[in-house]
Amino acid sequence: MPTLTLYDAVGAALTEEMRRDSSVIAFGEGIATKRRELVDEFGGLRVRNTPLAEGIIAGTAVGAAATGLRPVVDLLFAPFLCYAMDELVNSAGKLRYMSGGQFSFPLxxxxxxxxxxxxGAQHNHNVEAWFVHSPGLKVVMPSTPADAKALLKSAIRDDNPVLFFLDIGLLYQPGEVPADEQTLPLGRATVLRNGQDVTLVSYGKTVQHCQQAAETLAGQGIAAEVIDLRSLKPLDEAAILTSVGKTGRLVVVHEANRLCGIGAEIAALVAEQAFSSLKAPIVRLGGPDAPIAASYPLEQASVPQAATIAAAAARLCAAQPA
Amino acid sequence: MKPSHPASDPRQLLEQMLLIRAYEESIVSGSAAGKMPGTCTSVGQEAAAVGVVNALAADDLILTNHRSAGHLLARGADPGRLLAEVMGRRDGYCKGRSGSLHISAKELGVVLTSTIVGAELSMAPGVALSQTMLGRPGIVVCFFGDGAACEGSFHESLNLAALWNLPILYVCENNQWQAFVHRREAMSREHVADWAAAYSIPARTVEGNDVFAVLAAAQAAAAEVRDSRRPYLLETCTYRTRGHLEPDDQGYVDQAELAAWLARDPIAACRNRLLANGSLTPAQAAALADRVSTRIAVAQAFAEASPFPAAEELCRDVYA
Structure with a gap:
């Protein structure tokens, strides 16, 4: 099986989908510079650099998507999405509904x-929950190159606007990627490790931290189940509920601010629908309500690490049900 | 329903303007009577809408904004379905989900209407990119106001359209008002057209209350976009004679300025000109007025008879 980084897996997905469907186009901040191979194969009309103007990049994608193209736009860093919020939230997310279903926005x-x-905080801000909270949008955040490729291919084929977040910390990690043109449905989580005692749910780079924590826990005789959500909307509620139904204990882990984060939604889901299965309180581990510092130790301290996750899970397993 | 053919008879232009006026006045009175929500009218701006829309071909695409009644009706929209939309009824163009402020009608080529000031400008390059890349002949017409021209999206849109050679006819309806703020308080220049030169986009202004002048200018502008496949900006200078959002007492309006513009009412000007040059008799003028009021009465009856959407439709059409 070929080995690719997540960055190259994105390029491979773009290449395959642009070959498959001539309506797929790609534009954004430096995409034609950094992904020269796409320009070489598909030409400068289908692969374009843009001004550094996120609003018009996203707005152009919205207009193009509504009228027959399938644009993929690269806005570089997630905090720059603030400049594109009207286009993504008010236009892409709402105009299908507001027009009575006359348009769709495959972007x-x-x-x-x-x-x-x-x-630093103006290039690093995990804002994915904002878009989960906005109707009409789908949200994906893969943790491996293989998933990134297969999910991006599905996102491009999806008739809805998809926010596709790339974890900087994972971008240049290599991973095995199937050579065939495999896709993965959006909204399906994967169970990376089976366990009976506690469920660790995560996405993005903290999935690896959960797997490391599960190793540590195994050494303590605790069998942790690790779930990678992969998609945040649609959310694979069944995968979470099935696992918690088995383990009775849940730790939700993400790098994003804990306050009103995805973890809060998952905790509420489990409290509402699997309360009787719970043997211990739900634990959420996430970033602080603070901008992310540039200083390396502070930046790392904002991310739930494996030791913290393992300790939280071990405490849950030590607690006796009431 | 397909886009209506451009008017070939000047009396049709007058009739379209009368229809727009009567339609919007019916919403104003319906709103005052508590039968409809308030709306943003384009009363006073009818010539600017009718002149431009009648310069377009059936395969051209229109993006518009919250003051869209003129564009929709001139394009051939059914006033009954429009009023049904305003009243939140199932037979509205958008199944009652839009209300008056964001009506799109894909079948008429009126795509992607947004009430977020400037959003139409942000989406127009994408629509034009589709036209270009998919080999469609139609050009894209983007209606916006002087308020939207003060948004960053105006400048970003013009820059990209010029850079990428996009066939967009930008039409700024400069109605002198940006919600509750006069254009003079908000714009560093007298005209939006002045800004187009910064992006190497040809532009001109036209007297927006003269439907014949607007039509001629728009025909020339549309032909230039069609031939060059590049953007052009036409600024129609007009005046919003009613308030921003009904009901609105217009207490903030300079009464002398309002009176001066009311004296230049586009409908009266067109009617008087046609009467004076013999294209229209007083009897024909009366017949036009009657036909329009009948259409609005029929439209109102249709809208009122249309059912509200069922509760099951609350979450339909959110996702494709």
């Missing part, structure tokens, strides 16, 4: 986020 927005490069 993908790529944005990088997360700790790893010490770029």
């Amino acid at each position: 993908v927005t790529l944005a990088m986020t997360g700790a790893g490069w010490g770029v």
Whole structure:
């Protein structure tokens, strides 16, 4: 099986989908410069650099998507999405509904986020929950190159606007990627490790931290189940509920601010629908309500680490049910 | 329903303007009577809408904004379905989900209407990109106001359209008002057209209350976009003679300025000109007025008879 980085997996997905469907186009901040191979194969009309103007990039994608193209736009860093909020939230997310279903918006927005490069809070801000909270949008955040490729292919084929977040810390990690043109449905989580005692739910780079924590826990005789959500909307509620139904204990882990984050939604879901299964309180581990510092130790401290996750899970397993 | 053919008879232009006026006045009175929500009218701006829309071909695409009644009706929209939309009824163009402020009608080529000031400008390059890349002949017409021209999206849109050679006819309806603020308080220049030169986009202004002048200018502008496949900006200078959002007492309006513009009412000007040059007799003028009021009465009856959407439709059409 070929080995690719997540960054190259994105390029492979773009290449395959642009070959498959001539309505797929890609434009954004430096995409024609950095992904020269796409320009070489598909030409400068289908792969374009743009001004550094996120609003018009996203707005152009919205207009193009509504009238027959399938644009993929690269807005570089997630905090830059603030400049594109009207276009993504008010236009892409709402105009299908507001027009009574007359239009659909098959577009993908790529944005990088997360700790790893010490770029500071205006380049690193995990804003994915904002878009989960906005109707009409789908949200994906893969944790491996293979998933990134297969999910991006599905996102491009999807008739809805998809926010596709790339974790900076994972971008250049290599991983095995199937050579065939595999897709993965949006909205399906994956169970990376089976366990009976506690469920660790995560997405993005903290999936690896959960897997490391599960190793530590195994050494303590605790069998942790690790779930990678992969998509945040649609959310694979069944995968979460099935696992918690088995383990009775839940730790939700993400790098984004804990306050009103995805973890809060998952905790509420489990409290509402699996309360009787719970043997211990739900634990949420997430970033603080603070901008992310550039300084490396502070940046890393904002991310739930494996030791913290393992300790939280071990405490849950030690607690006796009431 | 397909886009209506451009008017070939000047009396049709007058009739379209009368229809727009009567339609919007019916919403104003319906709103005052508590039968409809308030709306943003384009009363006073009818010539600017009718002149431009009648310069377009059936395969051209229109993006518009919250003051869209003129564009929709001139394009051939059914006033009954429009009023049904305003009243939140199932037979509205958008199944009652839009209300008056964001009506799109894909079948008429009126795509992607947004009430977010400037959003139409942000989406127009994408629509034009589709036209270009998919080999469609139609050009894209983007209606916006002087308020939207003060948004960043105006400048970003013009820059990209010029850079990418996009066939967009930008039509700024400069109605002197940006919600409750006079254009003079908000714009560094007298005219929006002045800004187009910064992006190497040809532009001109036209007297927006003269439907014949607007039609001629728009025909020339549309022909230039069609031939060059590049953007052009036409600024129609007009005046919003009613308030921003009904009901509105217009207490903030300079009464002398309002009176001066009311004296230049586009409908009266057109009617008087046609009467004076013999294209229209007083009897024909009366017949036009009657036909329009009948159409509005029929439209109102249709809208009122249309059912509200069922509760099950609350979450339909959110996702494709």
